[in-house]
Each structure stands twice: as C-alpha cells, then as structure tokens.
Amino acid sequence: MKPCDFEYVLPADLNEALAALENTSHRDAKVLAGGQSLIPMMNFRTLAPEVLIDINQLTELDYCRVEGRDLLIGALTRHNTLKNWTAAHDVCPLIRDAYEHVAHHTVRNRGTIGGNLSHADPASEMPAVMLAYDAQFVLRSSTSTRTVRADEFFISSLQTSIAPNELLVEIRVPLRRTSGWAFEEVSSRKGDFAIVAVAVLMELSNGKCIAVSISLSGVTDRSTRVYEAEGALIGTRVTADRIDAALTAIGTSIDFTDSPGVSSEYRKHLANTLAGRAIRTAFQRASEAQ
Ligand SMILES: Cc1cc2nc3c(=O)[nH]c(=O)nc-3n(C[C@H](O)[C@H](O)[C@H](O)COP(=O)(O)OP(=O)(O)OC[C@H]3O[C@@H](n4cnc5c(N)ncnc54)[C@H](O)[C@@H]3O)c2cc1C
Incomplete structure (x- = not known):
C-alpha cells in the first residue's frame, strides 16, 4: 500500500522545525526522522498524518559527546553512529550490548535514537537502557525547553510525554560508575x-x-x-x-x-x-x- 496524501515540510534548522510544529500543533502532524517506524505505519495506513515535518536537515541534532558528567546524544543521531561510537562503550556498556539486538544494519543506518525513543515501542531495547541509566530527555518547543526523566517519558504503547508542539532534541545519560x-x-x-x-x-x-x-x-x-x-x-x-x-x-x-x-x-x-x-x-x- 501507499500512504495517504500528506503535506510535506522540510525545515532547514531547529528554529524552523519548532515553528512548523507550533503552527501545526492543532493538526495531525508527525515528525519524520529515520522513517523506519513511521513510514511502514503510513504505508499500512495505521497512521495517516496530515502533515509530515522532516527533521533530516537538522544536522545540529546529530552528535554524541561527553560533557561534564553526562553523555549527550542529539536526537537525530543514527543508531549506527551511536553503536559504533566506541567512546560510549566504556562509559555506557549497556548501550553497546543492547545494540547487538537492535534491528539490522540498513535499518540502523537510517533509524535515529530520538525516533526510537519517541516511538516508544514497548518491545524496543533502548528505552530499557535509558531507564536503567536514569537518562533525561530534553524536549523543546518554540517557546520553552523542559527536561523529562526517562521513567516519566514512556506513558504507554507508542505514547510519550512529548506534547504536539515539542521535539525531542537531546538525550542526557548521567555518567556514573557502573562496574x-x-x-x-x-x-x-x-x-x-x-x-x-x-x-x-x-x-x-x-x-x-x-x-x-x-x-x-x-x-x-x-x-x-x-x-x-x-x-x-x-x-x-x-x-x-x-x-x-x-x-x-x-x-x-x-x-x-x-x-x-x-x-x-x-x-x-x-x-x-x-x-x-x-x-x-x-x-x-x-x-x-x-
Ligand atoms: C525491519 C525492522 C526491524 C526493527 N527492529 C527493531 C528492534 O529490534 N528494536 C528496536 O528498538 N527498533 C527496531 N526497529 C525500529 C527502528 O529502531 C526505528 O529506527 C525506530 O523505532 C524509529 O526511529 P526513526 O528515526 O526511524 O523514527 P521515525 O520512524 O521517523 O519516527 C518514529 C516516531 O517518532 C516520532 N519522532 C521521531 N523523531 C522525533 C523527535 N526527535 N521528536 C519527537 N518525535 C519524533 C515520529 O513522529 C514517529 O511518531 C526496526 C525497524 C525495522 C524496519
């Protein structure tokens, strides 16, 4: 099957994306990241969003780095980038071990950590990892930024605490001794x-x-x-x-x-x-x- 018609928005940067989310928050709008969960659901017509906001130009959300006592991961970081980022392995070995079970190479090449967590599939591995590390999720709208603890983020199957005008922009994993x-x-x-x-x-x-x-x-x-x-x-x-x-x-x-x-x-x-x-x-x- 093919998806229903939708309006396509391609913001050039984060500010444009947040403005687009604000403008469409009263409509059935969806963020498109790696598309590895969203596009199959649209093809099967399980979902038929009116508007698709493609965040793939937001290169400012593609990073992983250690800053102070946190591992910071931009929401648009592809699974394979994180899987292959060996610096994360010493500080967060659960990320490395869990990625041995996540999807296949081609899916991980496109799929993003932010899309994975926002999708909130109850059988997905990374939410369990983020819960174990007490990770924090940074949600931004055009007017505010808030941080949500992992155990308050996942509400139910495919449901999170992200509001319609918000984007998950960063995942913060507190670095603690984990022998x-x-x-x-x-x-x-x-x-x-x-x-x-x-x-x-x-x-x-x-x-x-x-x-x-x-x-x-x-x-x-x-x-x-x-x-x-x-x-x-x-x-x-x-x-x-x-x-x-x-x-x-x-x-x-x-x-x-x-x-x-x-x-x-x-x-x-x-x-x-x-x-x-x-x-x-x-x-x-x-x-x-x-
Ligand atoms: C064959 C196959 C096997 C797979 N196996 C596994 C597996 O074993 N384990 C696993 O965990 N996953 C698996 N996946 C899913 C994969 O991990 C997806 O990449 C992931 O679930 C969604 O990430 P995405 O970037 O593709 O998001 P998309 O599909 O683009 O989006 C998913 C949802 O998240 C929303 N969204 C995306 N980014 C953001 C953001 N930054 N802020 C707010 N909302 C956002 C979208 O609007 C959409 O509702 C599999 C997928 C396929 C096709």
Whole structure:
C-alpha cells in the first residue's frame, strides 16, 4: 500500500522545525526522522498524518559527546553512529550490548535514537537502557525547553510525554560508575524487537549492593523500571535468596502482556529467567571490579 496524501515540510534548522510544529500543533502532524517506524505505519495506513515535518536537515541534532558528567546524544543521531561510537562503550556498556539486538544494519543506518525513543515501542531495547541509566530527555518547543526523566517519558504503547508542539532534541545519560552491567534478550529472530529484554546496572561497596537499576522491555505496555525488585537488592549482600526476592518482585509488580503466540505466562517465565541471568552477570562483573 501507499500512504495517504500528506503535506510535506522540510525545515532547514531547529528554529524552523519548532515553528512548523507550533503552527501545526492543532493538526495531525508527525515528525519524520529515520522513517523506519513511521513510514511502514503510513504505508499500512495505521497512521495517516496530515502533515509530515522532516527533521533530516537538522544536522545540529546529530552528535554524541561527553560533557561534564553526562553523555549527550542529539536526537537525530543514527543508531549506527551511536553503536559504533566506541567512546560510549566504556562509559555506557549497556548501550553497546543492547545494540547487538537492535534491528539490522540498513535499518540502523537510517533509524535515529530520538525516533526510537519517541516511538516508544514497548518491545524496543533502548528505552530499557535509558531507564536503567536514569537518562533525561530534553524536549523543546518554540517557546520553552523542559527536561523529562526517562521513567516519566514512556506513558504507554507508542505514547510519550512529548506534547504536539515539542521535539525531542537531546538525550542526557548521567555518567556514573557502573562496574556491574548486563543486557539479556530473547526475540523471535536476531534483529527483531524483544519478546523480553532486561537491562541491569549494579554497583557494590564492601560486598554490598549500593546501587542497582533493573528495567525491562517487551513485558507490558511500556518499557519499565522495576523499583520493587531493586529494593530487594539495595543495601544487601547479593545472595541467591535476595536474587529470588528480586525476581518475585518482578513477577508480581508487572502486568505481563498477553499476545497471540506469546502468553503472559511465557513472558513472565522469560522475564524471570533473563532477569535472574542479568542480575547474576551484573553482580559477577561488579564483584570482579572491586
Ligand atoms: C525491519 C525492522 C526491524 C526493527 N527492529 C527493531 C528492534 O529490534 N528494536 C528496536 O528498538 N527498533 C527496531 N526497529 C525500529 C527502528 O529502531 C526505528 O529506527 C525506530 O523505532 C524509529 O526511529 P526513526 O528515526 O526511524 O523514527 P521515525 O520512524 O521517523 O519516527 C518514529 C516516531 O517518532 C516520532 N519522532 C521521531 N523523531 C522525533 C523527535 N526527535 N521528536 C519527537 N518525535 C519524533 C515520529 O513522529 C514517529 O511518531 C526496526 C525497524 C525495522 C524496519
């Protein structure tokens, strides 16, 4: 199929793009970044926006750099740029590991990190990574700039807190010591969205867990941090009992998605297995670094 007719706007820079968003905020307008999710949906006519605002000329949003204690990523940075930016790997190993599971080379060449996060597919890997790192998302309109925490950004399947007149312009990943990390995923085929994915970061001091993040994708209507599971580990020695308590919390605090071919029971079972594996790997890495 081909998409319905739409008006096409090609802003030359960020100010023009924000003005275009403001002018069309009362209409059904969509931002076009890499087009790897939006264009298939338009072709299938799942979406039929009246206006398409193409941000591909906004080269000022294509960057990754470390500034102070943050990794700053421009929203128009292509997946492959970030995947291949080795400087990010030492400071954010979860980004490197998760990218082993994200789509295929050609899709990653066009797809952008900003488009990926704004699309908010509940089975996407990068939202779980950003949740684990406590990333912040910078949203701009023509009149204001605001910063939203990752755990307030993802609202539901394909829904975020971006307002119609706003553009996601930057992702800020706070750099903290992360000696323990792990990313685990099961998908139908390599490069497919996750059936279940788990991201874990862990820090130990004197044998005790002093910081941990556990986030999952694929399990419910959005990627989600599981604070209840983290609470079972923080301040404790990470024994098999504590890991079991964290896994129990994952099982009870998530309303697992039931979809054709993948029952909620199976998703729960996978989440338990993958989270257990990820927590143990993160713990082992953190222990070795002590
Ligand atoms: C075959 C295939 C396999 C894939 N496999 C995976 C996978 O395993 N894991 C995965 O995570 N993804 C996967 N994807 C999706 C891919 O990661 C997309 O690149 C991504 O989801 C969307 O990024 P994009 O830049 O292409 O955004 P687009 O498709 O251009 O836009 C997606 C949505 O985000 C909005 N948007 C885009 N940029 C912004 C912005 N800066 N501010 C506000 N709104 C914005 C758009 O309006 C649209 O609603 C796959 C895609 C394909 C085609």
